[in-house]
Amino acid sequence: MSAVKRLVLQWIALCALLVSGAHAAPQSELDARATGAYRAEDYAAAAALWNDALDAATGALDQGAPHAGDGERARLMANLGNCAARQDDWAQAAAWFEASLRLRPRDAETRDKLDFARSEAGWSPLDRGDLASTTERALSAFTEDEARWLALVALLPLVVTLLGEALRGSRAWRRAALACAALWLFACTPCIYAAWTADSDPVLVTNPNGAAARPEPRESAERLERLPAGTHWKRLDELPGWTRLRGPDGRSVWVPSRDVFALER
Amino acid sequence: MKTTRRLVLALCCLAWIAGLGLALPSAAQADGPKVTAQLSSGLVRLGTGVRVNLHAQDVEDARVVDIPEVPGLKLAGISRPSHERRESWINGRRTVSTSIRWVVVYDPIEEGDYVIPPIELEVDGERVKTRELSLTVKRDLQGEELGYMEWIDLPDRIYEGESFRLRLRFGWDVRTSVNHANLMLPWWDELPNAIEAPDPADKLANPVEVYLNNRQRVRVQDLGEQKVGDKSMRLLELDRRYIATRSGAIELPQSFLEFGMVEQRMFSERKNTNYVGLPETSIEVRALPTDGQPFDFSGGVGRFFVGQSVDRRSVDVGESIKFGVEWSGPANLEFFTAPDPARLEAFDGFRVYGRTDEFLGDRRRVVYDLAPVRSDIEEIPPLPLWVFDTQTEQYTSVDTEPIAIRVRALPGAVGLSGETSTGPVLDIGDVQTEPEGPDGPAGPSDTTLIAVPALMLGGWFALRTGVRRAGDPDAPAARARRTALRRLRRELNQARTASDQSLAFRRFLGARTGESPEAWEGRPMLAWFEEHADANGDVQKRDTAQRAAALVRDIDESVWAGSNAALERDRIEGLARELQGCLL
Structure with a gap:
């Protein structure tokens, strides 16, 4: 390799280092400043800074791998929930904690915070303790990546038992292979659930008085009904200031965007 | 994602077939349009007309598509549709419903038992059929x-x-x-x-x-x-x-x-x-009546009676009390909304962790999980349920009786200076200041998730087919061949004489060659081994064959000409392993 080529490569590497450093610095700096503001009980400033940090993390995410940085974004969202809670906006806090849990579903501290925030907001717990809630919680305990790995890794015992069945063919191997197939299908359920809910794009009604559902995105349109606070709906579309939802009975309705919180961020 | 969805659908079916599906909540029955058909009488005298009252409830638009002809009944006509719009409050919700009615008249011509086939209607764009109707026509x-x-x-x-x-x-x-x-x-x-x-x-x-x-x-x-x-x-x-x-x-x-x-x-x-x-x-x-309807009206209508119970009356601060409330009486017990103590000011001193709600046929039972948050609480206050009493024709509150309780402060709990509360103070946790580490590896792609199981199944099928071409691996002979050496080892351990060893070795040879042990009785070993050894004369195989023949000869000598003393076990076992490796 000639000296000129080596020089050019070193220059490109140096530029890449500087550019990546320039990206990394603002986010960590914003985070540090937000923590300082939070400690100084300036919760509005802390929220603004963490919001900026979240935007930066999300921006980096758009350029990188689809799920890179989910944990960090979940942390920033949980901190934003704390800021809302300290400003006595428990509905907003619950929404941030729930958004955070979607990215980091097994984080016990955030779940406790969510339960507390929902209780303070006067909403029923997200996990009602019945079979449906427990099942939903168990199925959503994995991120999509984890669920995919689980589905793949659970194939290993099946491979072994199928090999045994092919080479030995005894009833015991057949039963073991069937059991492993059942186990694999069971292990696939989180992946199935993740795929099924991948495009649900839920929003949470955060206005304590509920969200007025209208057939068209204008204040003068007739109010069809009021979506209760703390309930989840599927987002279909957005216009400035208005969000279109799949409302009760499957009808699409428009609600003011300020009354709902998009959990997919 | 489309591929994933397809995979997902297939997996779902399999999962449910395998009985692995977790019990999911049963979907609530959708409140759709309801269509009924009612005869004015199931039995009429000959010469008397019979009406079929068609009623489509909760619909926007409906029309009768087809009225069936019934031999023996003359279709006299059908009325114009009559529209009706009603607004009502049920369970605290405003319900607006539109219903449409028709009357179809048949004149019986002959005596007999008739079945009027389903009448087809188009309701909000969908075809709906009523039930069959039975009609008996009698002369007297x-x-x-x-x-x-x-x-x-x-x-x-x-x-x-x-x-x-x-x-x-x-x-x-x-x-x-x-x-x-x-x-x-x-x-x-x-x-x-x-x-x-x-x-x-x-x-x-x-x-x-x-x-x-x-x-x-x-x-x-x-x-x-x-x-x-x-x-x-x-x-x-x-x-x-x-x-x-x-x-x-x-x-x-x-x-x-x-x-x-x-x-x-x-x-x-x-x-x-x-x-x-x-x-x-x-x-x-x-x-x-809408006048005087309280905001907290539960939707309960009828005569209500209430009873209450607790599982304990002396608790520590923060400890759970199961507060059970039972409503009974001639009322719509299964349909009213049970009160939520978390929304009542009287229950400010309690944290509500949840509740179980069940309808037991003749009563409705709700168990609230309450935890007192202060030690100065002395009773569970009355829990009101706003209902409409059909006897007095007024809205009224059915309250539980207050239940006296004793709440102890937690041992060692110290109140903060300037704070009056001695119970535990619940608050949100701190923010997380440490950045999160890098995320785990990205999950496998859709293609991988589909291809790996497919390849695995294909590979298994190919391997299975190949193996079975050479015979069933689970056949008794194949199993005996696989376990021959292990069995020989076990039998040699138990053998006390050369006769026992001879029998065990013959069994081994028989299992490995797929013959009976008796086939090896008196067989010229060296000739057989040499015949089955490599024709070109692999030195090692020939040597093994010769040593096997010598072993058999030694065993026979000991059995027939000697003291029937057992030979060295390791020699037989070692040779058997060699035979299994190259000749059998």
């Missing part, structure tokens, strides 16, 4: 004086949301021979403005079955022989509970009881039956 309806039929405590007026019973008592003179009883109730399963409610009355003490509308059977209570007027009657009673769903009228068309003797013949039946009937009637359903 006789025997009324021999039978008995009466409504028991049929209410004239009720409120929407109120539960009511339809008790139909019927029977016949005990001197009448009866082996057949058939209730002709055109309103059965076709009551507009009402739904049937589950009822413990299903558990009848003395049940008997009678025919219903010529098609099905229904269980009724046998009341035995009783005096009605001056006659002794065998009485039965049908009892069902309903809940009025909207204001208007609940119409009960003419009901009949057919009773008497029916003789079954090979290809026909001979009936000698009598009829007794009730005229058509209706129940007025009034809307709940």
